[in-house]
Amino acid sequence: MSKLSLNSNHIPVLDSIRGLAAISVCIYHFVVGPINFVKDENVLNVFSYGKYGVQLFFVISGFIIPWSLHNKKYEIRNFFKFLFKRLARLEPPYLFSVLLVLLLFLMRHYFLNENDIRVFTLNQVLLHIGYLIPFFEDYHWINEVYWTLAIEFQFYIFIGIAYLAFNSKSKVLHFLSFLSFLFLHFFGGQQFLLYWLPVFLLGNLLFQVKKGIITNREYYFYTLACLVFISFFIGIPVLVSCLIATISIMYFENFNSFVGSWLGKVSYSIYLTHTIVGSAIINILSHHVTTSLGVFSVVAIGVICTILFSYFTYLLVEKKSQKFSMKISY
Numbered sequence: 001m002s003k004l005s006l007n008s009n010h011i012p013v014l015d016s017i018r019g020l021a022a023i024s025v026c027i028y029h030f031v032v033g034p035i036n037f038v039k040d041e042n043v044l045n046v047f048s049y050g051k052y053g054v055q056l057f058f059v060i061s062g063f064i065i066p067w068s069l070h071n072k073k074y075e076i077r078n079f080f081k082f083l084f085k086r087l088a089r090l091e092p093p094y095l096f097s098v099l100l101v102l103l104l105f106l107m108r109h110y111f112l113n114e115n116d117i118r119v120f121t122l123n124q125v126l127l128h129i130g131y132l133i134p135f136f137e138d139y140h141w142i143n144e145v146y147w148t149l150a151i152e153f154q155f156y157i158f159i160g161i162a163y164l165a166f167n168s169k170s171k172v173l174h175f176l177s178f179l180s181f182l183f184l185h186f187f188g189g190q191q192f193l194l195y196w197l198p199v200f201l202l203g204n205l206l207f208q209v210k211k212g213i214i215t216n217r218e219y220y221f222y223t224l225a226c227l228v229f230i231s232f233f234i235g236i237p238v239l240v241s242c243l244i245a246t247i248s249i250m251y252f253e254n255f256n257s258f259v260g261s262w263l264g265k266v267s268y269s270i271y272l273t274h275t276i277v278g279s280a281i282i283n284i285l286s287h288h289v290t291t292s293l294g295v296f297s298v299v300a301i302g303v304i305c306t307i308l309f310s311y312f313t314y315l316l317v318e319k320k321s322q323k324f325s326m327k328i329s330y
Contacts, residue, residue: 015263185233
């Protein structure tokens with residue numbers, strides 16, 4: 001295991017993992033999402049695994065959020081400032097994407113005469129502020145990828161409160177906390193953090209071992225227990241996704257590539273906008289192709305357009321929110 005600067009918040013390999021996660025989810029939606037676009041069941045089955053890129057993001061958050069809190073000497077009295085800092089970083093691009101979704105559906109309604117489109121109520125849109133949709137059965141997300149943002153937000157609240165338990169050097173507290181947080185899985189559905197806590201815990205264990213809070217032996221014991229738990233109660237595909245992220249952060253943390261770094265930089269914008277921009281383009285072009293080469297070309301065009309638009313979104317919105325968030329200190 002190579003060494004990281006203990007006070008650095010930039011771990012090079014995370015950029016590549018973020019880029020991989022965003023692109024895999026993006027291609028999943030482009031290939032599997034459109035009805036009757038790809039008809040080969042084998043192709044659909046292969047690309048359906050792209051949706052598990054989401055769990056790569058969960059492991060990363062489980063690692064980098066407590067890592068950053070540790071470097072900033074976080075205390076529980078900083079809880080609300082920590083939440084404000086996270087919201088300042090993530091909320092502007094998210095709200096920008098919400099506006100894009102609404103604009104897209106209005107354009108489809110008025111210019112394409114699509115009267116069968118979903119009707120979004122004011123209450124439904126307002127519930128997106130604060131990621132409250134999962135708490136109301138009668139409402140749904142206007143963009144299907146937002147469910148993961150709700151879970152991430154729940155994790156910020158959770159880690160802000162439970163951080164001291166993770167940062168403690170008490171072995172007894174670590175063991176009891178690990179068991180408690182692991183079995184909270186059974187008290188939440190897939191739309192809530194508790195279900196996915198074992199995945200976030202894998203990242204948190206990486207934070208603890210790299211900061212010297214737990215020993216290598218403790219780390220491997222807890223991680224093995226967590227992986228077994230995930231394989232039984234969440235599924236093998238999620239387990240594989242978790243292993244990719246865990247092994248990469250544990251042993252290849254200094255891996256760096258230009259493409260991976262660049263994609264990682266715009267990965268949040270890719271994730272937010274790909275079902276808006278790329279999917280719209282594919283829905284239009286998919287009606288004009290009948291060959292495998294045509295399908296591949298349409299997906300490639302969708303990915304390229306998504307990346308270009310995401311870079312524009314990054315420069316216009318996300319980069320500014322990043323800079324503002326960095327000015328907030330504890």
